[in-house]
Amino acid sequence: MKNQTLWQGIASDLEKEIVAGSLARGSRLPTESMLSQRYGVNRHTIRKALSHLAEKSLIWSKRGSGVFVMQKPTIYSMGERVRFSQNLLDAGRTPSRQKLSLSQRLATHEEASSLKIKKNSKVHHYEGISFADDEPIALFHSVFCSKRFPALAEYIEDLQSVTQALKKCGVNDYIRASTYVSAVAASSLQANHLRIKPNDPLLCTTSLNTDQSGTPIEFGRTYFSGKHVTLSYEA
Amino acid sequence: MKNQTLWQGIASDLEKEIVAGSLARGSRLPTESMLSQRYGVNRHTIRKALSHLAEKSLIWSKRGSGVFVMQKPTIYSMGERVRFSQNLLDAGRTPSRQKLSLSQRLATHEEASSLKIKKNSKVHHYEGISFADDEPIALFHSVFCSKRFPALAEYIEDLQSVTQALKKCGVNDYIRASTYVSAVAASSLQANHLRIKPNDPLLCTTSLNTDQSGTPIEFGRTYFSGKHVTLSYEA
DNA sequence: TGATAAGATTTGTCTAGTTGTATATAGGTG
DNA sequence: CACCTATATACAACTAGACAAATCTTATCA
DSSP, X not given: OOSOOHHHHHHHHHHHHXXXXXXXXXXXXXXXXXXXXXXXXXXXXXXXXXXXHHHTTSEEEETTTEEEEOOOOOEEEEOTTOOHHHHHHHTTOOEEEXXXXXXXXXXXXXXXXXXXOOTTOEEEEEEEEEEETTEEEEEEEEEEETTTOTTHHHHHHHHSXXXXXXXXXXXXXXXXXXXXXXXXXXXXXXXXXXXXXXXXXXXXXXXXXXXXXXXXXXXXXXXXXXTTOEEEEOO | OOSOOHHHHHHHHHHHHHHHTSSOTTOBOOOHHHHHHHHTSOHHHHHHHHHHHHHTTSEEEETTTEEEEOSOOOOEEEOSSSOHHHHXXXXXXXXXXXXXXXXXXXXXXXXXXXXXXXXTOEEEEEEEEEEXXXXXXXXXXXXXXXXXXXXXXXXXXXXXXXXXXXXHTTOOOOEEEEEEEEEEEOOHHHHHHHTSOTTOEEEEEEEEEEOTTOOEEEEEEEEEETTTEEEOOOO
């Protein structure tokens, strides 16, 4: 969130307004001229920001008529460097997390091969709920190699943040190496946590995060409440 | 004035022109290309000289637009109990405001709890720039409970003054209940409005104003350009 | 009332010019 | 050696202005 260009700042600002509801769905945005006055920039800079939002399908424009907000639910954008809390802040909502469990166990086949560690290695297992404005929007669980990060569990316990905990372990930056998305039906347990009904649709994302050298760091799944979240993927 | 480098000579040369008035306050300098031709040096050498003058707040530049002479490169102090406009008038300067946006939206957590209104209540959101002699001094934005002041937006629109608008709503006097001050780095958008550079320091004041019975009226933040304003607190 | 034409708005496109940033090169100095 | 000065080149980000195309508004007339 630093050293943005002007048009990027404007785009995210407008996106916040849309998500916050100050720009209602279906309503018309101020004209490009008005926006250029408000932000103190040239009309072309506004247009660059708007075209970015249009690519994300947040708005659509009609020549001679105006620019309008599309009718869509909350958008959770998955950039390469997505952090949960940062992402929701971008959308103008207050994020929080609740820990459900934090323990050690043996890696499953899938986990071991994803993390490129030996079968039956020990892993930290972290599980919890993500909130946006006190509304549960996702269940997550992920595993980290215990051998590589012996003290990770305590750090997570203390800092309440995976990113911060990893930083303490020497991992300053990690990126989303791969993400798969599918749709599943909520179990009764999941439904209970997310305050929805059993069999309601969930978006299930399976993701592998690596450090900059490509070494696997974190493997996990997140189940988003389909009612509240739309995933958008941008390169 | 010997043993100077090229850029130092150019800088002091331009400074003389500014002080002497041949480069008028608020006017645009020749483009960097023209200056590099005039002085027979590379454009980067000109830029070094210009950036030196910018550090001294003698000039400011806008990408794509040009380099301009600052109106008054002085520093102003403000007492807590004095009104913003009055203070500038006392200092012999002409205050003004520019509206950036005026809209309705849902209150954030922070806003709702500060104003002591219900979560998801609607608020008026007012945003703008404060000027002193056509020089931007601060960015402000504040929110007011829509339910309590239904017509506030129109009044502000008409009267161009929050104090006057509130008076029309029956609030004859309101006082500063609390103010928090912190220092933050300017975003690119903020920097653009205040004619400073991104990451330049800003003074961020968070304030809550109440009526005489202690009921919250206005909650908002003001970002002062650190280069131009010094806040002074006197009991 | 309803249709039409004229004018004002608003978005789309184009060209040109200006500042900001990054990289590479070379000489001088402590 | 490291560091500053200065040059050279290229590109990115932004401004400025102009014009075209689609739409909306309004006045006018039948």
